[in-house]
Amino acid sequence: MFDYIHHVAYVVSDMDDALRIFRDIFELELSDRRMIEGETSVEMAAFRCGPTIIEILRPINHPALTQFLEEHGPGLHHVGFAMKDLPRRVEELKEKGVFVNGPFVAGTGWRIAYFDFEKSDLDLLKSCYHGDHLAEAESREESKA
Amino acid sequence: MFDYIHHVAYVVSDMDDALRIFRDIFELELSDRRMIEGETSVEMAAFRCGPTIIEILRPINHPALTQFLEEHGPGLHHVGFAMKDLPRRVEELKEKGVFVNGPFVAGTGWRIAYFDFEKSDLDLLKSCYHGDHLAEAESREESKA
Numbered sequence: 250m251f252d253y254i255h256h257v258a259y260v261v262s263d264m265d266d267a268l269r270i271f272r273d274i275f276e277l278e279l280s281d282r283r284m285i286e287g288e289t290s291v292e293m294a295a296f297r298c299g300p301t302i303i304e305i306l307r308p309i310n311h312p313a314l315t316q317f318l319e320e321h322g323p324g325l326h327h328v329g330f331a332m333k334d335l336p337r338r339v340e341e342l343k344e345k346g347v348f349v350n351g352p353f354v355a356g357t358g359w360r361i362a363y364f365d366f367e368k369s370d371l372d373l374l375k376s377c378y379h380g381d382h383l384a385e386a387e388s389r390e391e392s393k394a
Numbered sequence: 395m396f397d398y399i400h401h402v403a404y405v406v407s408d409m410d411d412a413l414r415i416f417r418d419i420f421e422l423e424l425s426d427r428r429m430i431e432g433e434t435s436v437e438m439a440a441f442r443c444g445p446t447i448i449e450i451l452r453p454i455n456h457p458a459l460t461q462f463l464e465e466h467g468p469g470l471h472h473v474g475f476a477m478k479d480l481p482r483r484v485e486e487l488k489e490k491g492v493f494v495n496g497p498f499v500a501g502t503g504w505r506i507a508y509f510d511f512e513k514s515d516l517d518l519l520k521s522c523y524h525g526d527h528l529a530e531a532e533s534r535e536e537s538k539a
Contacts, residue, residue, distance in 0.1 A: 250419075251420055251421075251422060254399055254446045257399060257473055259518060266517075266518060267518060270518055274395075274487070275396055277395070298396050298397075298399055298475070299397055299398025299399065299476075300398065300445065323517065324519075324520070325473060325521070325526065327470065328470060330420070330443070331444075342419070345418075347419055371415060372467070372468065373404060373415055373468050373469060374415070374470075376466075376470070
């Protein structure tokens with residue numbers, strides 16, 4: 250049902266430090282970097298690592314991510330699981346007692362769906378900040394772009 | 395330098411719950427499950443998710459993982475980054491001021507190397523329990539097996 254790990258997300262207070270580590274030391278391709286503004290605001294950078302994106306999030310105005318930084322310091326935050334045909338899969342999951350909010354298009358441009366941890370028995374994937382979630386698998390064309 | 399995400403590891407207190415989530419609900423292939431005994435002991439299960447392994451660790455006698463469970467509850471623990479020719483890459487990393495312990499073969503059978511966080515400026519990848527680390531990329535033959 251999952252095709253691959255869509256992304257692993259790190260929350261940081263210093264974007265330059267993340268660029269130093271993932272781009273300069275580990276030589277990963279910086280595939281995206283921008284400000285995402287909405288109800289909450291973050292600076293986002295994305296690095297390619299095989300089919301997976303390493304997503305870096307620096308909170309600008311984002312209480313939950315700021316709380317994470319205050320309590321944990323910068324670090325690993327959540328995993329996004331890639332599924333083809335996310336809307337259909339979401340319906341299949343419902344039949345298994347797993348409920349989600351979405352799918353919707355996130356500020357990153359990715360189509361994602363959040364687990365509804367209140368209604369689903371998935372505590373392993375939950376954190377008090379922001380749980381793991383689903384993401385639409387990239388089409389082959391997009392993956393190659 | 396990284397080829398893909400080798401594994402994402404979750405620490406659990408209840409292996410049956412992890413099997414229910416990743417095997418039964420998310421329909422991932424259980425590719426390995428066993429007890430790993432040594433200086434520390436864990437029950438390990440591994441699920442395939444594209445090129446990445448979802449590694450589940452249940453501490454039997456493992457103070458650091460037990461502490462993680464006590465303080466956080468079950469959840470996401472660390473990421474392993476896959477590199478081809480790990481010994482050569484480890485030498486290249488040294489020239490960039492990144493030091494590791496290893497490579498060595500872990501109880502899982504994977505060849506891995508731990509970052510030396512005391513000597514390397516990689517706080518983003520560190521946690522107080524067990525940081526992210528490196529792992530030898532599978533050869534094409536092994537990947538297909």
